[in-house]
Amino acid sequence: MIALNENDHWGEEDKLQKRIGVLLVNLGTPEGTDYRSIRRYLSQFLSDRRVIEIPPWLWQPILQGPILTFRPRRLSKSYERVWDKTENKSPLAVVTKRQAEKVQDYFNKQNVLIDWAMRYGQPSIAKKLDYLKSKDCNHILILSLYPQYSATTTATVNDAVFKHLMTYRMQPAVRTTFSFAQDPIYIAALKQNIEQKLSEYKHRPEQILLSFHGLPQRYVNAGDPYEQDCQATATALRLAMGKTEPEMPLVYQSRFGPDKWLEPNITDIIEKSLQQGIKRLAVVAPGFMADCLETMDEINHEYRHLFMSKGGEEFMYIPCLNDSLIAINMLHKLITKEIQGWIS
Numbered sequence: 001m002i003a004l005n006e007n008d009h010w011g012e013e014d015k016l017q018k019r020i021g022v023l024l025v026n027l028g029t030p031e032g033t034d035y036r037s038i039r040r041y042l043s044q045f046l047s048d049r050r051v052i053e054i055p056p057w058l059w060q061p062i063l064q065g066p067i068l069t070f071r072p073r074r075l076s077k078s079y080e081r082v083w084d085k086t087e088n089k090s091p092l093a094v095v096t097k098r099q100a101e102k103v104q105d106y107f108n109k110q111n112v113l114i115d116w117a118m119r120y121g122q123p124s125i126a127k128k129l130d131y132l133k134s135k136d137c138n139h140i141l142i143l144s145l146y147p148q149y150s151a152t153t154t155a156t157v158n159d160a161v162f163k164h165l166m167t168y169r170m171q172p173a174v175r176t177t178f179s180f181a182q183d184p185i186y187i188a189a190l191k192q193n194i195e196q197k198l199s200e201y202k203h204r205p206e207q208i209l210l211s212f213h214g215l216p217q218r219y220v221n222a223g224d225p226y227e228q229d230c231q232a233t234a235t236a237l238r239l240a241m242g243k244t245e246p247e248m249p250l251v252y253q254s255r256f257g258p259d260k261w262l263e264p265n266i267t268d269i270i271e272k273s274l275q276q277g278i279k280r281l282a283v284v285a286p287g288f289m290a291d292c293l294e295t296m297d298e299i300n301h302e303y304r305h306l307f308m309s310k311g312g313e314e315f316m317y318i319p320c321l322n323d324s325l326i327a328i329n330m331l332h333k334l335i336t337k338e339i340q341g342w343i344s
């Protein structure tokens, strides 16, 4: 049992008054592009037993040995390419912070406090829960910024939240979110964002790839609903946009390790599309609420190069929802729905 702090109390304000805090949580990212920062981040992330389902006695020597020796060096160059030089932060952190700040403007009148945290690295979930507590928030909504549920993302956010709440004598009321994979509010935002971004190009793409972060197949076999959620998003989005599956196929990216991952892999589909004579390709990543290493570098750098070097003529990367007006409106609606009954 974690020791409770004797001075653990809420502010001296009326404790019965409802005060709502909302914590937007995303994955996490290194604090810098140097070897040490990336190593620290990967070590925490890849030691999460929800992320890597291999017994620690077997996994830790591999992680602490070859992976944390070589991978940070390679990633350093990738993070350098996407780093926000003005803020001196990773794009994932910059965007998540802006999302929280902009959504806060919508909730000022209702006295709802919006903040953000990262599951791995900083600002930590523990630190931000303490902050919300110091502001007398006795009702807290945890909004995991993953539209598709996975135990490797959403569940591990909840683990971190409840683990920290074990240290509280007086716990707030807490709501967590499951997924919003086929929520009409999210699908409408995706559609609007895609149409807006594509209208900036002279030509229409012949195909739009819906690229989702991958997952080991055995996690899905064990009951993770992630694949189903990705398919639900793809189906709803095609329906909303009047597109067929060949016009808008679902693909998976970001493989890691030797396991079998969800199929089809994005590189195989890019090759196939090239063989079919497709010259103008668009790619959007609906599972990412913010542009990050996996979209800016992996898609917009690596796969752009793959497509263009093998005969493609135009590669249209459609940015994520980020802190656009479309995204902030969407988050406002989602939060309003999730805090129903807490607010009049």
Ligand SMILES: C=CC1=C(C)c2cc3[nH]c(cc4nc(cc5[nH]c(cc1n2)c(C)c5CCC(=O)O)C(CCC(=O)O)=C4C)c(C)c3C=C
Binding pocket: 027, 028, 029, 030, 051, 052, 071, 075, 090, 092, 146, 150, 152, 153, 213, 214, 215, 216, 226, 254, 256, 287, 288, 291, 292, 293, 294
């Ligand atoms: C077994 C390993 C991994 C699983 C399972 C996994 C699931 C998963 N990840 C995201 C979202 C993001 N992942 C990001 C980076 C990233 N992911 C993994 C591994 C797994 N992810 C690694 C090792 C990395 C680091 C980069 C690399 O080494 O290639 C990021 C970007 C972070 C950033 O700093 O920008 C995001 C976002 C989801 C949604 C998901 C669920 C299926």
Ligand SMILES: [Fe+2]
Binding pocket: 213, 254
């Ligand atoms: Fe990942």
Ligand SMILES: [Fe+2]
Binding pocket: 254, 255, 293, 294, 298
């Ligand atoms: Fe990657």
